Amino acid sequence: MTENGRKSSSVAKAFELMQLIADAGADGVGLQPLAARAGVAVSTVHRYTASLLELGMIERNANGCFRLGVGLVTLAGRYLEDDLLRTVAHPFLVELAEVSGETAHLGVPIGNRLVYVDKVESAKSVRLVSRIGSQVPMHCTSMGKALMALMPPEQRDALLAGDLDRPTERTRVGADLLAELDRVRAQGFALDDEENEDGVRCIGLAVVNAAGDPVGAFSVSAPAGRFSVEDCHRLAPKAMAIAARITDRIGYTGGPRRTTL
Structure with a gap:
């Protein structure tokens, strides 16, 4: 305009x-x-x-x-894929918010950042401040780390190149972050332990498309005082089952997945 x-x-x-x-x-x-x-x-x-x-x-x-040209096909395919992801994932976000009592988010990667595309609020009076369309860093959020853990090494390394911001004292960068991504890949979920915002803790999981590529992620987020690391681990099996169901419904049909979900 x-x-x-x-x-x-x-x-x-x-x-x-x-x-x-x-x-x-x-x-x-x-x-x-x-x-x-x-x-x-x-x-x-x-x-x-x-x-x-x-x-x-x-x-x-x-x-x-x-x-x-193929550029238009790529753009259209990304739109359709994201729209399908939102449609499929929303009922599961509702389920996660009900099970956990906390706020559930859905995000997609755009460059080196993650964009919130859907959200189901916690019913509790004290809630997190976030909005659909806002962007957060990939390297210090649970959804971003869940996605990066499943990316091809060259794509992941490009995102990690240069000086990364450290929003809090707990933000992992460098070798610590790479080791964390290895743990995320092995266990199937990522934690944001007050790494993006002081006083906020999250568990995040990636979902993959029909080709087995990570295309989005969801998280459960809450004030750290009422959502401990142990709470995140207790929620993990339910969240991993939901990630697998979303993945299946957006068209994953078999073959070697990059995800361990």
Whole structure:
């Protein structure tokens, strides 16, 4: 959006061109016909299509015609996967909140951070302050550590590169964090023992997609004074069973899983 609240003409034109390319079907459309349909100069269309090609939003077929690219498929697939994850996981978040008496969250990874996409509040009067859409670090949260423990090493190492923030004195980094991820992988769940926020303790577990890749995670979080490490361990078997059920329902069909859930 521009400062006056109107949509960007450049973004609108790019989407108009992609719509025209989509309308052309599998055979695609050439540069000059596309310019004619869009009602703009060939040089303008060439500039836009060069950027869209570089981004993978469109591609050229053997005849040099434009058609939609795999970048759009990737984006659409991620949206559908996240939407399916929310739909499938929500009843289980309700169940976790009822069983534990505490707040249950669902999150998905975006870069080196985790975004809350669903939440079921505790019925207790003292609750955690969090909101859907907010972002938290991966390396010091239970959901983030549960996800990183199941990632391919190169993806995990990229997330851990550089200086990591230490929100509290208990935040693990470096060799301590790597050892913690090994424990998470072995036991099937992660703890945030006041590592992201003083006075808050969480247990988190990852879920995987049909390919066995970690795509999201859920957690139970509460004030540390009423949710001990022992409470987390007592809840773990129930949470692990729920993680397996969510995983099965979002399409995991067998083969070697990266998760130990």
